[in-house]
Amino acid sequence: MISRGLEGIVANTTRLSDVLGEKGQLIYAGYDINELAGKVSFEETIFLLWNERLPDRAELDHLSAELRAHRELPAQVVEFLKAAPGAANPMDVIRTAVSMLGLYDDSKGDSREANYARCLSLTAKIGVLTGYYHRARQGKDLPPVRTDLGEAAHFLYLLNGEEPTKEAADTLDLAYVLHADHGMNASTFTARVVVATLTDVYSAVTAALGALKGPLHGGAHEGVIVMLKEIGDEDKVDAWVDAQFAQKKKIMGMGHRVYKTLDPRAPHLRDMAVKLTAQLGEPKWVRMSERIAELVKQKKNLNANVDFYSATVYYSLGLPTDLFTPIFAIARTAGWTAHILEQLADNRLYRPLSEYTGMPVGLTVKPIDER
Numbered sequence: 230m231i232s233r234g235l236e237g238i239v240a241n242t243t244r245l246s247d248v249l250g251e252k253g254q255l256i257y258a259g260y261d262i263n264e265l266a267g268k269v270s271f272e273e274t275i276f277l278l279w280n281e282r283l284p285d286r287a288e289l290d291h292l293s294a295e296l297r298a299h300r301e302l303p304a305q306v307v308e309f310l311k312a313a314p315g316a317a318n319p320m321d322v323i324r325t326a327v328s329m330l331g332l333y334d335d336s337k338g339d340s341r342e343a344n345y346a347r348c349l350s351l352t353a354k355i356g357v358l359t360g361y362y363h364r365a366r367q368g369k370d371l372p373p374v375r376t377d378l379g380e381a382a383h384f385l386y387l388l389n390g391e392e393p394t395k396e397a398a399d400t401l402d403l404a405y406v407l408h409a410d411h412g413m414n415a416s417t418f419t420a421r422v423v424v425a426t427l428t429d430v431y432s433a434v435t436a437a438l439g440a441l442k443g444p445l446h447g448g449a450h451e452g453v454i455v456m457l458k459e460i461g462d463e464d465k466v467d468a469w470v471d472a473q474f475a476q477k478k479k480i481m482g483m484g485h486r487v488y489k490t491l492d493p494r495a496p497h498l499r500d501m502a503v504k505l506t507a508q509l510g511e512p513k514w515v516r517m518s519e520r521i522a523e524l525v526k527q528k529k530n531l532n533a534n535v536d537f538y539s540a541t542v543y544y545s546l547g548l549p550t551d552l553f554t555p556i557f558a559i560a561r562t563a564g565w566t567a568h569i570l571e572q573l574a575d576n577r578l579y580r581p582l583s584e585y586t587g588m589p590v591g592l593t594v595k596p597i598d599e600r
């Protein structure tokens with residue numbers, strides 16, 4: 230039997246997260262995402278994914294301190310971020326910088342402790358290199374990393390050069406929690422396939438970044454903002470959606486391979502989007518989104534996915550559109566690294582088969598001048 234795109238195929242077991250497509254439920258290590266959202270920070274979520282349990286106060290403080298202590302980038306990576314083309318897709322820059330981090334990590338050994346240390350270092354640095362690149366491409370200075378801010382607040386601090394409001398930091402923190410892991414999605418599968426060859430952690434995360442960049446995966450929410458701006462006004466939504474369907478074009482942020490009902494992350498992001506756009510005096514973005522979601526549901530029975538509302542949340546926070554996917558990547562590094570550690574703990578190489586549909590065997594090679 231062939232399953233194109235491996236749809237419906239169970240490729241491995243995992244204790245980290247479960248996506249129940251029919252129920253619209255997402256579980257991280259035994260906790261429903263609706264239980265975690267608003268109650269745990271991104272740092273607690275990282276601990277949960279790496280340890281399969283929530284930390285106590287001392288463990289959380291320890292992990293937070295460790296992450297903060299590993300923010301500093303190697304000088305060569307900083308030089309690269311300054312030299313990288315300002316017009317590049319930031320995901321290309323981040324992917325290259327993560328690969329470079331591997332060059333300057335001279336730690337040895339392949340024990341769980343050694344790989345855990347690499348995962349921690351990478352998780353601590355990915356937000357920093359994203360923030361630094363964003364500043365560098367605008368010709369701005371690169372402020373020294375700080376150790377008095379949590380992950381979300383520190384990222385916003387690097388982007389804007391000033392401390393974020395508590396509300397902005399909490400909003401991004403919750404978006405990080407919601408994006409941290411998601412079963413065997415394409416980039417996580419990529420990370421697991423790559424590390425299962427017993428290559429290194431950096432190669433696996435570099436590959437995962439390449440997968441996440443695609444518009445059918447993490448790149449979708451950038452498309453949502455492009456779409457909303459293209460539509461422009463609430464009274465143009467219906468005609469625009471009809472035209473998309475007539476041209477058989479996909480509507481970004483709608484549909485999901487696994488969820489056949491509402492993506493459980495979407496309502497949390499919708500609530501944030503409603504609050505933020507109201508504060509900004511631009512509630513029309515959410516109203517337009519709601520109408521698109523309604524029409525797509527009616528016409529195709531497709532539901533909004535995580536990207537549909539996170540786009541508006543990030544936009545309302547003043548984050549540049551081309552950093553939406555990098556922000557997803559920062560959050561998902563928690564999941565990728567957890568899956569890498571889980572894969573390595575009980576490794577088996579991924580090696581599926583393919584069905585050959587080429588020419589029947591038996592062709593003979595003609596001399597080149599006779600072909």
Ligand SMILES: CC(C)(COP(=O)(O)OP(=O)(O)OC[C@H]1O[C@@H](n2cnc3c(N)ncnc32)[C@H](O)[C@@H]1OP(=O)(O)O)[C@@H](O)C(=O)NCCC(=O)NCCS
Pocket residue numbers: 444445446447449478479480481482483484485486487529531534535536
């Ligand atoms: C996520 C996605 C790739 C899942 O796709 P999939 O499981 O391969 O689903 P299919 O492409 O087989 O779609 C099934 C049907 O729904 C339609 N469909 C799926 N997503 C659609 C969308 N976003 N807009 C319009 N139609 C869509 C397909 O055209 C297809 O219709 P058909 O049966 O008439 O040909 C797909 O829904 C998509 O491209 N969405 C937009 C990108 C996006 O938001 N990605 C982020 C995912 S978190």
